[in-house]
Amino acid sequence: MSAEATAPADERLLRRGILRRLMGRPELGSVVGAAAVFVFFSFVAESFLQTSSLSTVLYASSTIGIMAVPVALLMIGGEFDLSTGVMVTSSALVSSMFSYQMTANVWVGVGVSLLATLAIGFFNGFMLTRTKLPSFIITLGTFLMLTGLNLGFTKLISGTVSTKTIGDMEGFDSARAVFASHLTLGGVDLQVTILWWFGLVALATWVLLRTRVGNWIFAVGGGSDAARAVGVPVNKTKIGLYMGVAFCAWISGQHLLMSYDVVQSGEGVGNEFLYIIAAVIGGCLMTGGYGSAIGSAVGAFIFGMTSKGIVYAQWNPDWFKFFLGAMLLLATLLNAWVRKRAEAK
């Protein structure tokens, strides 16, 4: 604290700072984990290192990753969303059924779906901030209601559990180009969702680390009363986070619809946990206030590698969920350990 101690203290800062900064990153545990999984499957599955396998792995990662990004932000903000999995399906159903029933251009359905999905997100956030009930309960309610609505409306309107095909409708081709096309980059076939995913990760990272809103997200998760006391709009931040989740559910939903042209109304149940797992493996704290968007991407990448690696290694995919569970436990333990080391004085 005294003046003469200043100079040596600054030297120590330089040396310790780099190590500490690295150790203090929330992604560190997941990056170590991802490297381990990558090396492991490189050895046990011969075809794992081929470029075609890599693009398959990236595609699988992106379908989870697109949702893991906003879910990670929401968890940093201290809340959960259990309705994400079925919200993706709802979004696809609204889009498909609106276009078909109104015989409108597919893009009209896509637009209506965006509004409807954002409204669901707003509902989640509004109910949470108004009632002050745990987000677990609120979104569990939304989850069940959406599951019922998905099935009920689809049967009511199309008579079966899946929607009618919209593949021959006006605007479908351009919508498919945006949400479910392939591109070939340097001989590698890449799904457009990978671009969406990378774009969202970059955007979320920028928002989190370099904008006022990002500062508020960390604050409402790490101490919402303290944040409110210094003038942070806590409720608006939380509602915004839920609407961010809804926006990404809309992207995922449109991808789901455009890659086939029909949607099964029962899909999506259980996926909400995959998104949460990716976020947690990526270093998000269950209690909020800590985590990163890049971490969620690494978490999703681990998911993609494991789910496809098991196939390439020609194992029985029945074991996949076991690996996922074990990975979640290991990652959480590693994160806890790393953070304890990083925060030790």
Next chain:
Amino acid sequence: MTALVELTDVSKFYGNIRALEGVSLEVHAGEITCVLGDNGAGKSTLIKIIAGLHRHDAGTFTIEGEEVRLDSPREALDRGIATVYQDLAVVPLMPVWRNFFLGSEPTKGAGPFKRLDVAKMRETTRSELLRMGIDLRDVDQPIGTLSGGERQCVAIARAVYFGAKVLVLDEPTAALGVKQSGVVLKYVAAARDAGLGVVLITHNPHHAYLVGDRFVLLKRGAMAGSHAKSEIALDELTRQMAGGSELDQLSHELARAGVATDGEPSDKGM
């Protein structure tokens, strides 16, 4: 001279519970007004009204002569009232520099490229804290790794930096040891010398008497006394604060229970 903040006969009810009734106090620039009271006396309610977390139900609340009814902490902040809470002063997991600017972050750029001015935030945090005598090894460390006293000082430095006219401190020394309490009280005095009006909430009359200019005593939600420092001695303040006659009763009861009150040590029992 108009008081920075003046409460006259302010009351607050939660349903049929009387949390605060008929409380008056004044805060002047360059003075420290201490609010003393035991647990449940209504100190927290009072602070929440001044900080804008709750609206008062009766009486008048004026800021620089203008009558107000605050709807949010933001409104209080905009009018120059900054509150530092004992437990909720900071967000523990966030770095010191992010905490320092939380809620009032400086930005540069425009439109979609509007971003935090990170270099300025770090530099200002470091220099402002240094000015208050806190030499941080690293402004990037989570603020939760600082000691309780240092955290309070960061919160006070933050309020001073953002141009608060009135600083409200909720039990700043309650969870601290003797030495750290001294450090915090030094910064409270420094804020007063910088021309701020300070409201110091405490249940420790010794700390209050060290720095206070006026003392308001609360008891069960009502005013139990209001004194300038020249009118009251520490002993009397302590006695009133602890409840005067109740204290006499207590020492009487303790004496009957066999506790030596005349200072003669007893080697029986323990």
